[in-house]
Amino acid sequence: MQSLAPLVAPVAGQIAVVGSGIAGLMTALELAPRPVVLVTRADLGRESSSLWAQGGIAASLGPEDDPEQHVDDTLRAGAGLCDPEAVRGILSQARDAIETLERYGVRFDRNADGSYALGLEAAHGRHRILHAGGDGSGAAITEALVKAVLNTPSITCLTGVEARRVCVTDGGVSGLWLQSGDEAMILPTSQVVLATGGLGGLYDATTNPRGNVGQGVMMAARAGAVLTDLEFVQFHPTALDVPRTPLALVSEAVRGAGAWLINGAGERFMADTPGAELAPRDVVARAIHAQIARGERVYLDATRAIGEDFAAKFPIIHQFCREAGIDPARAPIPVRPAAHYYMGGIATDLRGRTTVPGLWAVGECACTGLHGANRLASNSLLEAVVMGRRAARDIYETARPMSQTEPSRAAPQMLPKAEADDIRPIVSQYLGMIRDRAGIEAALRALRPLAMGNGPGADAAIVALGIACFAALRTESRGGHARSDFPEPEAVSTRRRMTLDDIFTASGTLLAPASQPLPETLT
Structure with a gap:
């Protein structure tokens, strides 16, 4: 090297x-x-x-x-x-x-x-x-x-x-x-x-490269930059549901070409939803999640709408399916939601x-x-x-001179190799598609000391703590943020902005006795 x-x-x-x-x-x-x-x-x-x-x-x-x-x-x-x-x-x-x-x-x-x-x-x-x-x-x-x-x-x-x-x-x-x-x-x-x-790599089930755990968000946060909308993680409705890491994506274009979502009984469960299979991603993902939570397996059936043309129209997806022993021209494709976009x-x-x-x-x-x-x-x-x-x-167009006080070119010591192995189970269990107060608080308790420490999981924990903190403060369901204890959207909703110091302050306050109010800037 x-x-x-x-x-x-x-x-x-x-x-x-x-x-x-x-x-x-x-x-x-x-x-x-x-x-x-x-x-x-x-x-x-x-x-x-x-x-x-x-x-x-x-x-x-x-x-x-x-x-x-x-x-x-x-x-x-x-x-x-x-x-x-x-x-x-x-x-x-x-x-x-x-x-x-x-x-x-x-x-x-x-x-x-x-x-x-x-x-x-x-x-x-x-x-x-x-x-x-x-x-x-x-x-x-x-x-x-x-x-x-x-x-x-x-x-x-x-x-x-x-x-x-x-x-x-x-x-x-x-x-x-x-x-x-x-x-x-x-x-x-x-x-x-x-x-x-x-940051999909913070989740066990993701379509992203495993190493994508929010490094840019972390570096900006440590530099003092303002962060926003950290609670909103989009889960793609149709990742290929086979043992694979990361999960292969089954593009929305397959549904755009007419494929139907069905459960194990062959029921087209999205048929009565506005937009059906082409409803917004959060709607489709939660519908699939609900089927899976009831013990059903979910499939994307392209046999009727695409059939023998599947390999020509979607060669990469066809290859993923064939590697898993599935012929999408003749059999439904097993799918599940997975963390996809931030x-x-x-x-x-x-x-x-x-x-x-x-x-x-x-x-x-x-x-x-x-x-x-x-x-x-x-x-x-x-x-x-x-x-x-x-x-x-x-x-x-921006001429920005170097600082008169340049940092040393030689870093004083090696930072530990950044890891997310201890963070991934916390995020997957408590900060997934459906959240609630108990789970969010469990995430805050587990993540805060890791984020404030210097161990190999600190970088990933900072990003995950931000998700948990923003999720705790958004007491409604909206878009990619769904809470079972607050299932409806609020009449008026705003975006929140915080620095890393704000996140540390807010997360500590959220775990303190209820009598201790949040600072006014964070409410």
């Missing part, structure tokens, strides 16, 4: 982008010709949720569609907590985003007449999902962007290197703490972009700026307000492209 020192020295002072999914790759590309160092703990794009995305990218490009209809669908799915300015600002740039991806080599699927082949997904009122390579859209987009990055001289890639902390001096970014093997160093930089993905995260504006000078966040680790309480399917890849471009433009 090569030493960090000769890798870090040539890129000192450059803009640092952490993460090589679509958001990170796009940010680095759009910053050219400014020198950028792209830091990723695996090979480019290999350990990102982007690579596994099947559903595609939402864009209102059809002849009967327009951005306002896309806005309306997004606001409805977001269950009253979307930021309308963010929704309109991001969705209005869909055409530019698609054209930008095509310039970087992405080839979207088209009809015989040359028009885009647009698919339908849950809660969309129009066919507006673009795919690249059928159900391999994420891989196709990621691979095209990786190729473009490797052909861009201004980008230096540090692969196999893990970012562990954002260093802050005099209130602003001054460096990035890197570790590789048994070596740690500080990369001096005044501009850092976090594009680290989500609506909350690091609070940013529409330039990608966090509340810490010199720190930007894009993609799933960031929270712009686009998704509200429940992400509309396939809006996430669009957000990654649009916000990656916006952050790059903002950084390009």
Whole structure:
């Protein structure tokens, strides 16, 4: 393994982008010709949720569609907590985003007449999902962007290197703490972009890479950034229910093509629900969860609507099914909900700026307000492209000098290897699809000392404690946050913002006797 020192020295002072999914790759590309160092703990794009995305990218490009209809669908799915300015600002740039991806080599699927082949997904009122390579859209987009990055001289890639902390001096970014093997160093930089993905790896059942446990949220929190909407975790309704880690995704596009959800008795239990199988994801996921809780197994039956065309339309899903001994053209596919996408995260504006000078966040680790309480399917890849471009433009136009007090380039000691093994059972049991006060308080009690400690589980525990704290304070059910003790939404609901210090304070107060009120800023 090569030493960090000769890798870090040539890129000192450059803009640092952490993460090589679509958001990170796009940010680095759009910053050219400014020198950028792209830091990723695996090979480019290999350990990102982007690579596994099947559903595609939402864009209102059809002849009967327009951005306002896309806005309306997004606001409805977001269950009253979307930021309308963010929704309109991001969705209005869909055409530019698609054209930008095509310039970087992405080839979207088209009809015989040359028009885009647009698919339908849950809660969309129009066919507006673009795919690249059928159900391999994420891989196709990621691979095209990786190729473009490797052909861009201004980008230096540090692969196999893990970012562990954002260093802050005099209130602003001054460096990035890197570790590789048994070596740690500080990369001096005044501009850092976090594009680290989500936190599905905190759950036993997830469609995300196992190592995605909210590293970006943790680093931003430790740097003093404001976090928002941490309670909202989206569970994809249809992960392939076979022994596999992580679970393979059965794209919503299969339901968009007409597949039905049935239980073991063959009953189509979503038939009378508004939208049926294409109701918002939180609705479908909870309906499946209810069937499973009653002892039923749930299946996605594509034999009638797709049949022998399944392998051609969904080659990746077909391969997953065949590996499990299932022929989806002739037999229903067993499915279950699994942690899939994080609506909350690091609070940013529409330039990608966090509340810490010199720190930007894009993609799933960031929270712009686009998704509200429940992400509309396939809006996430669009957000990654649009916000990656916006952050790059903002950084390009922002001259931020290095701090006069730079951190030492040599970290004083190695941080322990970050682990989530002790955190995963707590999160899975108490902070899953259906929550209640007793479970949330059990999570708070178990997570708080871990988050405030220095052990290998501390980083993951910080993120999990944030979920628990925000969940405790939201005494209603809304979107991706469902409480059995508060099953109805409140008439008026707002988004909450907290720093890590706020989370530590609130979690301690929530576990104290009821006579001790929360600080006014947290109520």
